[in-house]
Amino acid sequence: MSASSSPPPLGIAHGPAALLADAASLEAASAEEILVWVEQRLGARAAIASSFGVEDMVLIDLARKHAPSLRVFTLDTGRLPPETYELIEVVRNRYGIPVETYFPERGRVEALESAQGYFSFRRSLEARKECCAIRKVEPLRRALHGRDGWVTGLRREQSINRTDVAVVEHDREHGGLIKLNPLAGWSRQQVWTYIQTNSVPYNTLHDRGYPSIGCAPCTRAVKPYEDERAGRWWWESREHSECGLHPVR
Numbered sequence: 001m002s003a004s005s006s007p008p009p010l011g012i013a014h015g016p017a018a019l020l021a022d023a024a025s026l027e028a029a030s031a032e033e034i035l036v037w038v039e040q041r042l043g044a045r046a047a048i049a050s051s052f053g054v055e056d057m058v059l060i061d062l063a064r065k066h067a068p069s070l071r072v073f074t075l076d077t078g079r080l081p082p083e084t085y086e087l088i089e090v091v092r093n094r095y096g097i098p099v100e101t102y103f104p105e106r107g108r109v110e111a112l113e114s115a116q117g118y119f120s121f122r123r124s125l126e127a128r129k130e131c132c133a134i135r136k137v138e139p140l141r142r143a144l145h146g147r148d149g150w151v152t153g154l155r156r157e158q159s160i161n162r163t164d165v166a167v168v169e170h171d172r173e174h175g176g177l178i179k180l181n182p183l184a185g186w187s188r189q190q191v192w193t194y195i196q197t198n199s200v201p202y203n204t205l206h207d208r209g210y211p212s213i214g215c216a217p218c219t220r221a222v223k224p225y226e227d228e229r230a231g232r233w234w235w236e237s238r239e240h241s242e243c244g245l246h247p248v249r
């Protein structure tokens with residue numbers, strides 16, 4: 001697939017079914033081919049959802065080469081580690097792109113913290129999900145509103161909850177837009193080889209044993225034998241190691 005042979009934008013205006021049918025062939029495509037398809041079919045109507053983990057950095061770098069119209073957004077939960085904010089600044093400067101930032105609704109955060117303190121998520125699974133719903137799930141809904149597609153760095157190898165991740169998904173939870181996971185079949189080694197070969201910047205926490213990075217109080221380093229998301233909400237059982245942004249199958 002090349003930009004010179006690009007067909008006219010299909011877009012959601014032709015119906016999600018047409019778009020999904022067109023995307024079906026991408027299941028076996030390379031990440032580069034998928035991003036070329038996104039550029040041709042969706043352009044700026046799609047965005048990378050980035051938490052600035054190492055997979056997202058691969059996607060941002062690939063997108064600058066193959067899908068320059070693709071937007072980048074992030075969910076600033078208010079609890080991110082300083083290393084993540086530092087990396088976002090590096091990305092802005094290196095790639096010269098805006099990073100669209102979605103913050104939680106102020107009133108809901110104020111109510112949560114006033115009533116339950118700053119660490120309510122430690123008390124129970126329900127309390128943790130409430131915090132994630134306020135700081136992540138609701139902002140994601142706003143971030144996706146009006147878009148035709150989104151691109152994520154999900155990989156099947158990351159955890160037991162992600163083994164079924166498809167390259168192409170119909171995201172009914174967010175209005176039926178298309179969700180693409182170009183790195184679904186990538187190994188951790190492939191990700192790091194790309195980072196090193198292309199001198200892509202990355203979060204310095206990765207060098208300190210954090211394979212997956214989210215909010216500071218809910219993320220810790222993992223042991224070499226643990227799965228990549230074992231440092232997320234480590235006090236809960238592993239089947240709960242998602243925040244609601246990506247449904248568990």
Ligand code: SF4
Nearest residue numbers: 121131132135215218
């Ligand atoms: S990861 Fe932790 S701090 Fe962040 S939104 Fe979820 S519960 Fe709240």
